[in-house]
Amino acid sequence: MPIGTINEAGVEGKTVLLRLDLNSPIDPTSSTILDDKRFREHVPTVQALAQSRVVILTHQSRPGKKDFTTLEAHAEKLAQLISRPVKYVDDIFGQCARESVRALKPGEVLMLENIRFNAEENLTLKPEEAAKTHLVKKISAMGDIFVNDAFGTAHRSQPTMVGLPMVMRSVAGLLMEKEVFTLSRVLQAAPRPVTFVLGGTKVDDSIEVAKHVLNDGIADRVIAIGVVANVFLLAMGYDIGKPSTQLISQLKYEPEVVKARELLKMFEDRILVPDWVAVREEGKRVEYPVSAIPGEMPVLDVGMDSIAAFSAELKNSGTVVFNGPAGVFEEKDFATGTYELLKSASRVEFSVVGGGHTAVVIEKMGIEKDFTHISTGGGACIEFLTGKKLPAVEALERSREIFG
Template identity: 65%
Template sequence: MAFGTLQDVETRGKTVLVRVDLNSPMDPSSEMILDDKRFREHIPTIQALDDAKVVVLTHQSRPGKKDFTTLKSHAELLERLIRRPVIYVDDIFGKGARDAVQSIRNGEVLMLENLRFNAEENLTMKPEEAKKTHLVRRLAEMGDLFVNDAFGTAHRSQPTIVGLPTAMKTVAGLLMEREIKMLSKVFSGAPHPITFILGGTKVDDSIAVAEHVLQNGIADRILAIGVVGNIFLAAVGVDIGTPSRQLIESLGYCGEIQKAERILASYADRVVIPSSVAVRMDGERREYPIDRIPQDAPILDLGSSSIHDMVSLIQSQGTIVFNGPAGVFEDPDFAIGTYELIRAASTVEFSVVGGGHTAAVIEKMGLESAYSHLSTGGGACIEFLTGKKLPAVAALESSWQLFGKGSPD
């Protein structure tokens, strides 16, 4: 890799700033954290720094949202999970924070306040601009080394993500390293045939991924499901019914139909679309072939024949990259497609999941261990799969050029 990792640096006795992504679902009334998955993913990196003075940098939500709050609950949960005291300071870089950082000893963990309480962290900026912010300058003064483990925010050009690596020696944490290694394998080294299952409602991201992996010969097939599947059905002239058309319009995705048409013009034999769908009529699940979809019923899942065909295809693949559900999986009547495709994908040799809803369903099904990799960053993962260099990765590489490669710690 073109950037440094924890194996490349001495951390004993150092004050190490560790950027993690503990942004989690919360109950705003009680400030209780409802899902500790992101915490658990970062534990190995924090444990690997048990000979250092660890200063945890993270955020929760963003200004204007109900769960934009302090990190007191986060510090308490992290403390329980790592079974070591976590000192919480309700300050980011003021005197309270500086004094607290100076007073911690080797093996101790301190968590500073929600980084997004500082307005600068909510800005998008280039690394050199970010380096000049008060936030980056003050934080850099507090530490000897910066470890970026926040893959969930790797697609953001925010000061701590791109500015701190410009201001001080920076390496990737264990989670960041694993994410990049596993996602990179999709592009080089994954067993063929490779199929990308693209679903859910983030159609523009999925279309961008489809375009990239087909044009560059990365994917042997694209399997379009969910709203992404409806876009491709519309692109081949299928009348998907008024409710499904209106949903595409309300999401602002009408232009994606033309992009899907262009993809199909070049790669029709490599794009698999549903042959049947399930709709809600009179409060019940009903199934129809795609040439007889009712005008007034919303498409909420794949039909049984589609599920059967797609499961058979998935089971014959060497690699599956799964991003997005097949329908309204929260409703048991319309969860069948999502569940069956997830079960099938768990049997292939190499399987990657792009975080978000799909990963949540996999965990609910107890199939995490059957998958090669469940990404912790939905947005970061999908951007990586479009072939773009993530700002965090570019910053890690630049920092290693500036401060690493044999220079003293």
């Protein structure tokens, strides 16, 4: 069952409860928002509801974190981006919130207080249980329709994400729709050959993705870079040096080495790992074959020969899914692998980036427009690519069955 969309929901003149993910880097001392990327991604959905009374439900961080704060600055930032006032109330479903919602006219936007200030929103619940929470009962009574645009939180089974669709007509916002459509295309109808580039430090997620896309014939090739590559090299019996081996131990990734070994047995010809790597030697970038990595030096990037080989592989691909950097991209000497491979990935017919650090690098390089899609949800994107149903997406599908 597909998810419903704004276009088919008839939202004009209605009071729309709009769930966004505006969780952003913040300066805890001044509450200044340091990066408004997530705000910008949601603007088209807010603009599409210009004839509705819009009530925004969103969150910032979570209890116990330094940046867990009120949303006054978020309302101001969104108002700047949509060129319309965004009212803010420091209430979630109390009398102040209810009266403010009732007073809304079509075209007006109201942002309620940080939804995670309510303890129930921090629980992980099944949709049926979430529907019974005070939070869902009280909030659903304030609106006519629920629009979920918070793809970055779609892997969380929290009351607003999975409970509201059980009690009221619910559809996807434009961002949620775009994410689900594009990532579904990766899994079902991507131009071939399909190459997944998996890097960074989240090795357990990357191994899960590799296993799913190779087992199900979704990917023709998987290229391992970053710490993911080091885990595969260990699984192949290479000595990757003391610092890199210790890092894998610190991250508790020894079980992933075993999983990598099993994947190599089944798909050795379809998993590509670097033949050359770069280390820091006397303050400079020096390259070694993987069979001769110095014992006391950490692996910090892919070597130039392997960058060239991987770039050629990407050039011949119809689809590239890129998640995670190739090395310590923050240092100029060790950013080469990440930058060059991203340039190659940006030139293919269908290119998808899994958000997170990779999206930051792309923005820095100024090549965002060269990619087909850059996901706004790192964790949600990865979970989607492992073949798991995201709780919020499943809830929207069920809502369509219940309410049409």
